[in-house]
Amino acid sequence: MRSTLNVVKTEEGPEMGHYSDPPLLVLASLASGPKHGHAMIDDIVRLCGTRLGPGTLYGAIARLEQQGWIEPLPAEERRQPYRITGEGVRVLRAKLTTLQQFTKAGLKRLEAL
Amino acid sequence: MNPRLAHLLVRLYPRAWRERYGAEFEELLEDGDGGLRTSANVIWSALWERIVPTRGGNMDPDPNSFRAILKHPSAFLPLAMSLTALAMLGLAAIDGVLHGAHGIVREPDEGTVAHLWQLLMTVQMPIVLFFAIKWLRRAPRHTLGILALQAGAWLASCAPVYFLNL
Numbered sequence: 001m002r003s004t005l006n007v008v009k010t011e012e013g014p015e016m017g018h019y020s021d022p023p024l025l026v027l028a029s030l031a032s033g034p035k036h037g038h039a040m041i042d043d044i045v046r047l048c049g050t051r052l053g054p055g056t057l058y059g060a061i062a063r064l065e066q067q068g069w070i071e072p073l074p075a076e077e078r079r080q081p082y083r084i085t086g087e088g089v090r091v092l093r094a095k096l097t098t099l100q101q102f103t104k105a106g107l108k109r110l111e112a113l
Numbered sequence: 114m115n116p117r118l119a120h121l122l123v124r125l126y127p128r129a130w131r132e133r134y135g136a137e138f139e140e141l142l143e144d145g146d147g148g149l150r151t152s153a154n155v156i157w158s159a160l161w162e163r164i165v166p167t168r169g170g171n172m173d174p175d176p177n178s179f180r181a182i183l184k185h186p187s188a189f190l191p192l193a194m195s196l197t198a199l200a201m202l203g204l205a206a207i208d209g210v211l212h213g214a215h216g217i218v219r220e221p222d223e224g225t226v227a228h229l230w231q232l233l234m235t236v237q238m239p240i241v242l243f244f245a246i247k248w249l250r251r252a253p254r255h256t257l258g259i260l261a262l263q264a265g266a267w268l269a270s271c272a273p274v275y276f277l278n279l
Contacts (some may be wrong), residue, residue, distance in 0.1 A: 014116075025163065033134075037135070037137065038141060038144060053150070053151060053154030053155070054141050054145055054151060054154065054155055054157070054158075055141055055154045055155040055156075055157060055158025055159065056154060056158060057141075058134055058138050058141070058158070059158050059161065059162065059167070061134070062130065062133075062134060062162075062167035063167050066167055073215040075137070078136055078137060078140035079137060079140060080137035
């Protein structure tokens, strides 16, 4: 649905090796503590090399907030920090566990090749 | 990004979304690089927000309101098809100018653009008919408004073909 932009280029090329599920990336970023938009973008770049566009980021933030998986903290001037909620942590853990199982199974199949 | 451009881009979002996220989002844009890709990303996201609103989606509980009806595929698809057909003519004209002609280059067998244009303009007819049958009884006033929009877009797309004898 939504794309990411300015993906950090690596030796494999821009299409390889980057995970781009904006809501999951935002949840993963907030798992290390509350952040505002800029900090989230930078943190996600460090986390997986994907640079979310501002529209994509706020699309994810709005949906996550609506689902109750993140919540706003008191604003710092015009910057609005967010933190992950207990429900968000549960969802993130479940998604990452599924991903881990998928990755394990995928890599096992690759080993067999 | 230029604050004026940031403000304009934020204005593309629905009002309910702007009221909640406008200030912080504008600040994020102003502090960002403001490149073409950023603008394209914001425009696309704003358009998507208007189609599938995050906030404000439940603020319009009347399913027969103009906005609610316009969100149905049978309402917006004909509009999109006419505008796509119009855009194709524009692009063909630009392409013609770039290749030394004074507009659209005419091909002996009408060409791909002409066939696509005809397809877009024809296929939308049954969709419009379906829309009119489904909605005219439920919400006649708003449906007539949307039908007028569809007709306007259809005529706008036909106008260059008629007036330029394409």
